[in-house]
Amino acid sequence: MGVGTEVRRVAAPDGARLREVRLAALADAPRAFWQTFDGESARPLDDWHRRAARGAAGDAHAMFLLERDGEPVGMIDVHRPSMAPEFRELAAMWVAPAARATGAADLLIGAALDWARSVGAVGVRLWVEVANLAAQRAYRRHGFQQIGGPDRDHADPAGKSYLLMALPLSPETAASPTFLARASAPWTDESA
Numbered sequence: 438m439g440v441g442t443e444v445r446r447v448a449a450p451d452g453a454r455l456r457e458v459r460l461a462a463l464a465d466a467p468r469a470f471w472q473t474f475d476g477e478s479a480r481p482l483d484d485w486h487r488r489a490a491r492g493a494a495g496d497a498h499a500m501f502l503l504e505r506d507g508e509p510v511g512m513i514d515v516h517r518p519s520m521a522p523e524f525r526e527l528a529a530m531w532v533a534p535a536a537r538a539t540g541a542a543d544l545l546i547g548a549a550l551d552w553a554r555s556v557g558a559v560g561v562r563l564w565v566e567v568a569n570l571a572a573q574r575a576y577r578r579h580g581f582q583q584i585g586g587p588d589r590d591h592a593d594p595a596g597k598s599y600l601l602m603a604l605p606l607s608p609e610t611a612a613s614p615t616f617l618a619r620a621s622a623p624w625t626d627e628s629a
């Protein structure tokens with residue numbers, strides 16, 4: 438990455454910045470996410486302040502911003518899924534087109550994995566759209582493997598389908614016979 442590019446955890450006052458980068462992601466890559474630009478842009482600013490505060494502290498939820506010369510050019514969300522609380526789940530990864538193919542995704546994924554390790558998660562999981570090969574390649578480079586899917590999102594008029602990928606964070610977890618079942622616990626919407 439170029440000079441002046443960094444990843445940092447979102448801070449409580451970053452609500453407006455978080456809204457800006459998330460809406461840019463949804464406008465740029467609607468095929469990559471289950472949430473929609475219309476739905477998210479209709480949310481009041483208070484929701485974004487609450488989300489920023491939630492992502493700024495604690496071991497349940499973290500969001501990281503990618504900034505170039507102080508301007509937001511990417512993000513990632515990593516949170517504790519209620520059906521698989523010993524895991525953390527990656528979501529909402531985005532890198533602005535001008536910042537792609539520079540190692541930016543590696544910075545975001547690396548920050549999320551470091552945080553998941555620091556809070557004692559046994560593994561990290563994520564859903565990725567079947568046609569999203571750029572994201573899948575980035576995740577595989579960090580050791581993620583497909584463990585489920587493709588699962589069609591029947592509520593989605595665009596008919597997107599998702600693969601489930603997971604990464605154990607220790608050799609003991611990787612060897613556990615229950616790892617796949619635990620990582621495959623159902624997805625629930627925990628973005629609000």
Ligand SMILES: CC(C)(COP(=O)(O)OP(=O)(O)OC[C@H]1O[C@@H](n2cnc3c(N)ncnc32)[C@H](O)[C@@H]1OP(=O)(O)O)[C@@H](O)C(=O)NCCC(=O)NCCS
Binds near residue numbers: 538564
């Ligand atoms: C997925 C995404 C974050 C990757 O960001 P990035 O910084 O370009 O990541 P990388 O540089 O690691 O590129 C990932 C792979 O995609 C490839 N790639 C990068 N830009 C590409 C492009 N414009 N077209 C096709 N492939 C591309 C890279 O070659 C790399 O593959 P490789 O490992 O074989 O070299 C970015 O493309 C993006 O924001 N996409 C839209 C949102 C999205 O899909 N989010 C993920 C939701 S699960």
